[in-house]
Structure formats: structure tokens, C-alpha cells
Amino acid sequence: MNGIVIIGAGESGTRxxxxxxxxxxxxxxxxxxxEPHLPYERPPLSKPLDGAVQMKPICGAEALEAADIGYLQGVSASQFDADTRSVTLSDGRTLVYDKLLLATGARPRRLNCPGAERALDFRTYTDAAAIFACAEAGKRVAIIGGGLIGMELAAVLRGKGIAxxxxxxxxxxxxxxxxxRFATRLHARHQNEGVVFHLGQGIAEITDDAIVLADGVAVPADIVVAAIGVQPDIALAEAAGLATGNGILTDGHLRTSDPNIYAAGDCAAVAQPGGGHMRFESWRNARSQAETAARNLAGSQETFMAIPWFWSDQYDLGLQVAGLPHPDHQSVTRQLDGGELEFYLDGGRLVAAAGLGLGNSLAKDIKLAEMLIAAGVSPDPAALADASVNLKALLKSARAA
Structure with a gap:
């Protein structure tokens, strides 16, 4: 028995x-x-403590040793051969396997404008350490990309008094x-905190002290951060001849086009019941897919069925989204003391929910909404909108039915 080799020691591979x-x-x-570190969690990278980037380990060296997991730190897989079931490492060593798990994650998208090399990425601990080491009062930071990562970083930097x-x-x-509705509220909050937005704009050039926009306007910047999203890291899989698309294509069991190779986490595009493949980028998804893949690598035939979920902290506001909201869904809003919830119905069935409120005040409500989604209920929209109707009671009634 050659055992199981896992390529990628992020959240998914380590879990x-x-x-x-x-x-x-x-x-x-x-x-x-x-990476030359013990496996660590990525979400805390955008939440420094006392100005220092947090390195929050997923596990310690003692836990790896106690579980008899061989951790090869600071090396990468340069290729693998599905026919010989072997992996060639960057240091020249070769590993053989019975089963292989690809948890190669994702890599930052690259800018293609002149001066793109001046922009810093924000993906790894090393990236975050470089940004926060440079970012200090009096500096001007320009963030390219208004997605979750860019907006979280903007909130942290404004908290440090940085333009x-x-x-x-x-x-x-x-x-x-x-x-x-929540994107609009968060946008307004950032503006109130002093963040300057340039929307609907492409980049013409990045210079030593500015970003020149497509319309010719120069945005002053001592530090430029590229936060324009990520791409699944599928190079190894492509070179080995596995089926790929927007990720490494898997069936519902997370098995790739090779029956001895599985994929999980940001790199995996999972077959959906209605057709097509979907890739989910979130901390919880990485863990959930890892656990399903592990059981299947060990001999089970479990279908990955987790409900997508993510969160984002910006200033004192906490956003949580469960399921996949779509503009075409019927939406129902519930106003609460700590914030508001929005529920999404498709053909009467609850398929998603989102909440925005102070801190973690809506976490319990989103958890209950997630359980209602999993139960496949078709609740009365009026009951969802009524804050006096307990979501736990709705769940209890659904389970009884």
C-alpha cells in the first residue's frame, strides 16, 4: 500500500x-x-492584531505527528503521472500513491496593464505581511478590485487612518x-468612513506614485494592491490530462476524470444535479469538501451536498450569506434590532438567505435559515417577513411535517 498523497496544504488539504x-x-x-509554514487559515490575514498579520495555524506540528501525517513543508509538486501513480516534487523526490487528492487551491488573477508588477497580491501570509509592513499613517493605498477581499482590506486600512x-x-x-441591498449599504458605509471609489474604470497604467485610470485620471498611491479575484490552480491537473474547465472537473463524489484522483476546495468544479459544474470559494466549502473527499478516498461513495455559505466583516458590520441568492428569486426582508435579513424563494421554496448587522448579531438567524434551506421548506413569505415569528418554530414545524 502506497497510501494517499494530498497536494496542497491549505484549509482543504490539511482538513x-x-x-x-x-x-x-x-x-x-x-x-x-x-509554503514554508505550518498550514494556516487565510481569513485572519485581513484582520491584523495590533498592526501585525495573524498567523493562525490550522494545526500544530504535534497534531500532525500524533495523527501520523507526513507533512512535506516548503516543497511543491512539479508534476504527477496518473498512469504510474507517482508525484514528482520540486526537490527531485518522487512519491507514489494509491489515491491522490488535489487541493491546489487558487492563485491571484494578474493585472495586464503597464506597471502591473508594482501591484502587491493579497493571498498568502507573505503577501499580507508585506502590505501591512508598508501600510502606515500618511500612506496612500489604492486597492484594485471592489470584491469582498478588497473591501475587507479597505475597512482595516481605514481603521488605521490610512487613505x-x-x-x-x-x-x-x-x-x-x-x-x-447589502452591497449598497456596505458601499455607503465605506464612503462614510472616507474610502474614495472610482467605479466603472479600467486601468491604463500603474506608475511609481499613482494609478492612471482609463479616462486619464491619476489616483495617487504609495501602495497598490491587486484584489481582482482568483483563478483555480489547475496547471498540474491539465498537464496530467485530467478534465478541467473553470476548475478541476469532478463528479458529485469529488472524483476527477481519473477514478484514483479526487479534488477539493477552491480548485474543484463539482458536477451539479441540474447539469454543469460549480466552483465554490469559501473557507467552509474548503472544509466541507475536504471531509467528503476524505471519506470517499477511504472507500465511501458520499455525494457532496453542503449549502454554500460565506461571511465578511467590514468595520463593525457582519455579512453572512447562505445558499445562492439570485436576482430572479422572490425576496423577503425581515427587519431586526441588530440588522436585517433577506430570504430568497424559488418557486416558493427557500433557497438562500443573507443577513447584515452589527458584529455577529445575526449568526443564529442565518444558521436557522440554513437549516430551513436544507429541510427544503416552502414557508409563508409573510412569516419570513414577520420578526415576531421565530425561525426556530418554523424549522420545528417543517420537521414535524
Whole structure:
């Protein structure tokens, strides 16, 4: 038995290694990680403490040793051969496997304008450390990209008294994943905090001290950060001949076009019941897919069925979204003391919910909404809108029915 090799020691790969042990798998487990650190969580990177970037380990060296997980730190996989079931590492070593898990994650999208090399990425601990080491009072930071990562970074920098500009090609920030009403509220909050927005603008050039927009306007910048999203890291899979698209294509069991190879996390595009493949980029998804993949690597035939969920903290506001809201869905709003919820119905069935409020005040409501979504209920819209109607009571009634 050659055991299981996992390429990628981020949230998904590391969680899968431990989940294999939790399933009772006793064979060899080898985890290959490119970065020169113990595996760590990415969400805290945008939330420094006392000006220092947080390195929050997923696990310690003792836990890896206790679980008998071989962690190859600071090396990468340069290629793998599905026929010989072997992985060639960057240091020249070769690993052989019975089963392989690709948890290669995603890499930042690249700018293609003149001066693009001046922009800093914001993906790894090293990236975050470089940004916060330079960002200090009196500096001017321009963030290219008004998505969740860019807006979270803007909020943190404004909290440090740093001048921030956000440049976004779309007509409004947070347009891809955040419901419109909450995107509008967060945009307004950033403006009130002093963030300057340049919307509907492309980049002509990045110079030593400015970003020149497509319309010729120069946005002063001592530091430029590129936060224009990520692309699934599928280079290894493509080179090995696996089926790929917007990610490494898998079936519902997270199995790739090779029956001995699975994929999980940001790199995986999972087959959907209605057809097509979907890729989910979130911390929880990385964990959920890892656990499903681990059980299937160990011999199960479990279908990945988790409900998408993500959160974002900006200033004192907390956003949470469960499910996949769509503009065509019927929406129902519930006003609460700490914020508001928005529910989304498709043909009467609850399919998504979102909340924006102070801190973590709506976390319990979103959790209950997520459970209602999982139960497949078709609640009365009036009951969803009525804050006096307890969501827990709705769930209890649905389960009884």
C-alpha cells in the first residue's frame, strides 16, 4: 500500500488529511505544502492584531505527528503521472500513491496593464505581511478590485487612518456575490468612513506614485494592491490530462476524470444535479469538501451536498450569506434590532438567505435559515417577513411535517 498523497496544504488539504484519520484510515498519508509554514487559515490575514498579520495555524506540528501525517513543508509538486501513480516534487523526490487528492487551491488573477508588477497580491501570509509592513499613517493605498477581499482590506486600512481608494471596473462594488441591498449599504458605509471609489474604470497604467485610470485620471498611491479575484490552480491537473474547465472537473463524489484522483476546495468544479459544474470559494466549502473527499478516498461513495455559505466583516458590520441568492428569486426582508435579513424563494421554496448587522448579531438567524434551506421548506413569505415569528418554530414545524 502506497497510501494517499494530498497536494496542497491549505484549509482543504490539511482538513482532508485529518479527516482521513477520523474515518479510521490507517495507511500512509502525505501532505505536500508549498509554503514554508505550518498550514494556516487565510481569513485572519485581513484582520491584523495590533498592526501585525495573524498567523493562525490550522494545526500544530504535534497534531500532525500524533495523527501520523507526513507533512512535506516548503516543497511543491512539479508534476504527477496518473498512469504510474507517482508525484514528482520540486526537490527531485518522487512519491507514489494509491489515491491522490488535489487541493491546489487558487492563485491571484494578474493585472495586464503597464506597471502591473508594482501591484502587491493579497493571498498568502507573505503577501499580507508585506502590505501591512508598508501600510502606515500618511500612506496612500489604492486597492484594485471592489470584491469582498478588497473591501475587507479597505475597512482595516481605514481603521488605521490610512487613505484608501478603491478602483472597480463594475458600476458598483461587491456586485458578484453580495445581495444588492447589502452591497449598497456596505458601499455607503465605506464612503462614510472616507474610502474614495472610482467605479466603472479600467486601468491604463500603474506608475511609481499613482494609478492612471482609463479616462486619464491619476489616483495617487504609495501602495497598490491587486484584489481582482482568483483563478483555480489547475496547471498540474491539465498537464496530467485530467478534465478541467473553470476548475478541476469532478463528479458529485469529488472524483476527477481519473477514478484514483479526487479534488477539493477552491480548485474543484463539482458536477451539479441540474447539469454543469460549480466552483465554490469559501473557507467552509474548503472544509466541507475536504471531509467528503476524505471519506470517499477511504472507500465511501458520499455525494457532496453542503449549502454554500460565506461571511465578511467590514468595520463593525457582519455579512453572512447562505445558499445562492439570485436576482430572479422572490425576496423577503425581515427587519431586526441588530440588522436585517433577506430570504430568497424559488418557486416558493427557500433557497438562500443573507443577513447584515452589527458584529455577529445575526449568526443564529442565518444558521436557522440554513437549516430551513436544507429541510427544503416552502414557508409563508409573510412569516419570513414577520420578526415576531421565530425561525426556530418554523424549522420545528417543517420537521414535524
Amino acid at each position: 482532508a488529511a485529518f479527516a482521513l484519520r477520523e474515518t479510521g484510515f490507517t495507511g500512509c498519508v502525505t501532505l505536500v505544502g508549498t 484608501v481608494s478603491v478602483i472597480e471596473m463594475a458600476p458598483r462594488p461587491l456586485g458578484r456575490a453580495v445581495p444588492a
